[in-house]
Amino acid sequence: MKLRILPLLLALLLVATSLTACGGGRDADVHVFYYTFSDTYVSSVRSTLGKQLSDADLSYHDYDANGNQTTQTEQIRTAITKGAKALLVNIVNTGSDDAAKEIVELAKNAGIPLIFFNREVSDSVISSYDACAFVGTRAEEAGKLQGEMIGEYLLQNYSKADLNGDGVISYILFKGEEGNNEAIYRTKYSVEKANELLMAAGKQPLRFYDASNQNGYHVDQNGQWSSAAANDYMTTALASHNAANGNMIELVICNNDSMAEGAISALNAAGYNKGGDSTAIPVFGVDATEAAKTLIKDGKMVGTVQQDAAGMAGALALLTSNALSDGKELMAGTESLPVDETVRKIRIPYAKYLG
Numbered sequence: 001m002k003l004r005i006l007p008l009l010l011a012l013l014l015v016a017t018s019l020t021a022c023g024g025g026r027d028a029d030v031h032v033f034y035y036t037f038s039d040t041y042v043s044s045v046r047s048t049l050g051k052q053l054s055d056a057d058l059s060y061h062d063y064d065a066n067g068n069q070t071t072q073t074e075q076i077r078t079a080i081t082k083g084a085k086a087l088l089v090n091i092v093n094t095g096s097d098d099a100a101k102e103i104v105e106l107a108k109n110a111g112i113p114l115i116f117f118n119r120e121v122s123d124s125v126i127s128s129y130d131a132c133a134f135v136g137t138r139a140e141e142a143g144k145l146q147g148e149m150i151g152e153y154l155l156q157n158y159s160k161a162d163l164n165g166d167g168v169i170s171y172i173l174f175k176g177e178e179g180n181n182e183a184i185y186r187t188k189y190s191v192e193k194a195n196e197l198l199m200a201a202g203k204q205p206l207r208f209y210d211a212s213n214q215n216g217y218h219v220d221q222n223g224q225w226s227s228a229a230a231n232d233y234m235t236t237a238l239a240s241h242n243a244a245n246g247n248m249i250e251l252v253i254c255n256n257d258s259m260a261e262g263a264i265s266a267l268n269a270a271g272y273n274k275g276g277d278s279t280a281i282p283v284f285g286v287d288a289t290e291a292a293k294t295l296i297k298d299g300k301m302v303g304t305v306q307q308d309a310a311g312m313a314g315a316l317a318l319l320t321s322n323a324l325s326d327g328k329e330l331m332a333g334t335e336s337l338p339v340d341e342t343v344r345k346i347r348i349p350y351a352k353y354l355g
Helices: 040-055 069-081 098-110 123-127 139-156 181-200 227-240 257-269 290-297 309-323
Strands: 030-034 060-064 086-089 114-117 132-136 170-175 251-254 304-307 345-347 350-353
Touching: 030 040, 030 069, 040 060, 040 257, 040 309, 060 069, 069 086, 069 098, 086 098, 086 309, 098 114, 098 123, 114 309, 123 132, 132 309, 139 181, 139 251, 139 304, 139 350, 170 181, 170 227, 170 257, 227 257, 251 257, 257 290, 290 304, 290 350
Parallel strands: 030 060, 030 086, 086 114, 114 132, 132 345, 170 251
Antiparallel strands: 304 350
């Protein structure tokens, strides 16, 4: 299935090359705060956004919080002290509004426009400051699309997927982070939507491989959505759940592609998903990273959900340009974009990717 091309006015928005802070001809100093540089998808947003800000002749500075909210908040304080003209924040802590409220107060007191992105903050946070907006996705959409892909794949390949022939597909699921809406909804809807399709066709619902795990998932305890966390969990699971024991895990669901990569690495070590004649356990992720696309092409992974880094970066660049232009409304030019009716939130659509 080909990627869906988004009809957003991003063709008008700026393309150049730069990853470091760049001098610009306009009186602008944009400070961009990332929850971590190590996240593959976030890195792709960072790369594209840097190019677009440079092409718009806007100087910018990137910050890595390395998953620490205290670090990020102090970075923001320092940037304001140094004369930042715009703040773009990929917030670390999404479990409560506390950190977001503090950042809004810092920006409001300094009279600096603030744009949150990727990791969603509440509507009330955005509405509390007229010069504040959010660019991201609809949290539930990725989970529903992933669940549809899983259900559709299993209905077409049930006998092959049901390795022990018991009429039930045993799955493992890797959650990126507790308290994060994207992780919560991907975890919830990936299974619910797949079960909806399976049960409508007269099949049994999916069964989590470990009956003693009441959560029905393994979470990255560091909140990094990491390949290493998924690899560790998968390696441990395969030690007791395997073909020799007649209880092999038959499906792998991952909140993002980095976790899918880690799971596949563990499967490879156990002799699965190596391409060719090796048995392939279906693996699904989210983000449509280049690494995931290669794994799908090589037959080591079934599908992923495209999270459009270019679309997100383009919308961020547009809002930043608006914020730094005298007399322009923050949301000017967003009429063709999916914007919430009651709050300044731009939603970049997801799309299925099956190669």
